[in-house]
Amino acid sequence: MTGAEPMLDWMDPGPADLPMITPAQVERLADAAFLTDAQGTITAWNPAATELLGHPATRAVGSRCAILLEGVRMHGAPVCTHPCLMVQGLPTQRSSRTPAHPTAHPDMVARHSDGGRLNLSVVAMAVSVDGIPMLLHLLRHDAHSEHDPLTGSLSRDAFIVRVLDEQNRALRIGSSLAVALVDVDGLKAINDAHGHATGDRLLIGIADALRAGRRADLVARWGGDEFVVLLPDATPVEGSRRLRRTLRLLRQTVTLEGKPATFSAGVARLEPQAPFTMAIQMADKALYQAKRRGGACVLVAKA
Numbered sequence: 001m002t003g004a005e006p007m008l009d010w011m012d013p014g015p016a017d018l019p020m021i022t023p024a025q026v027e028r029l030a031d032a033a034f035l036t037d038a039q040g041t042i043t044a045w046n047p048a049a050t051e052l053l054g055h056p057a058t059r060a061v062g063s064r065c066a067i068l069l070e071g072v073r074m075h076g077a078p079v080c081t082h083p084c085l086m087v088q089g090l091p092t093q094r095s096s097r098t099p100a101h102p103t104a105h106p107d108m109v110a111r112h113s114d115g116g117r118l119n120l121s122v123v124a125m126a127v128s129v130d131g132i133p134m135l136l137h138l139l140r141h142d143a144h145s146e147h148d149p150l151t152g153s154l155s156r157d158a159f160i161v162r163v164l165d166e167q168n169r170a171l172r173i174g175s176s177l178a179v180a181l182v183d184v185d186g187l188k189a190i191n192d193a194h195g196h197a198t199g200d201r202l203l204i205g206i207a208d209a210l211r212a213g214r215r216a217d218l219v220a221r222w223g224g225d226e227f228v229v230l231l232p233d234a235t236p237v238e239g240s241r242r243l244r245r246t247l248r249l250l251r252q253t254v255t256l257e258g259k260p261a262t263f264s265a266g267v268a269r270l271e272p273q274a275p276f277t278m279a280i281q282m283a284d285k286a287l288y289q290a291k292r293r294g295g296a297c298v299l300v301a302k303a
Contacts, residue, residue: 054113
């Protein structure tokens with residue numbers, strides 16, 4: 001973690017032989033940071049944490065860390081729980097003695113205030129605040145593992161985490177989910193005729209067009225010439241309309257030697273309690289039929 005100055009006083013331990021820190025020092029840390037007490041309640045939240053996660057200190061302080069962040073591992077298993085597993089061994093008496101060394105927190109995906117998710121690396125350490133043992137959390141956003149380096153779309157693993165989260169949300173509120181598998185038309189021929197740099201520019205243009213839809217939609221690079229789109233609060237028919245609008249926009253704005261860029265797509269329903277692979281298989285069948293029709297079209301999978 002970075003910082004302009006050392007914030008922990010390792011030479012002057014507190015009553016529990018822990019490094020001492022004050023809420024004011026947490027405020028000045030360059031990295032996103034917050035403090036929790038032995039019950040997992042947030043007692044301090046710095047501006048960098050607000051910038052990273054969107055939650056103002058007025059909302060964060062007094063909240064349970066597990067409830068505010070809803071942290072999950074990369075493949076969906078919960079990390080943040082109440083009570084927090086990392087504070088169960090934290091001393092509750094001022095005279096308790098605990099080793100003062102940083103602890104590697106599992107990498108996790110945490111909820112942003114806007115409903116999105118962020119990959120986070122977390123380091124936690126026991127500290128003394130006015131003689132009271134607490135946990136200091138230092139957060140860092142791991143943006144590289146979250147996005148495809150060429151197109152800026154979500155990576156496959158990051159997308160799967162979002163899918164699990166949206167399935168839980170759909171189950172909780174009774175909303176619909178649709179998923180679309182999108183294939184760039186003629187990419188191999190373009191690469192062969194014009195070079196991979198041209199094909200890469202086409203992939204970037206299509207990714208940009210797919211992300212230009214609703215803010216709630218999630219776009220990921222699925223394979224060499226394939227993208228996958230998750231459409232929350234949408235039926236397959238509604239999702240197909242959204243993709244057709246994107247296709248029309250793409251044909252008007254992205255061209256190659258005077259010819260419009262196009263894609264084909266298959267759209268399927270994603271049930272909240274069903275494996276994601278089932279929906280992808282259905283979408284893939286619809287995509288295959290769209291390709292057989294000559295491409296540049298969007299079809300809905302048969303139920």
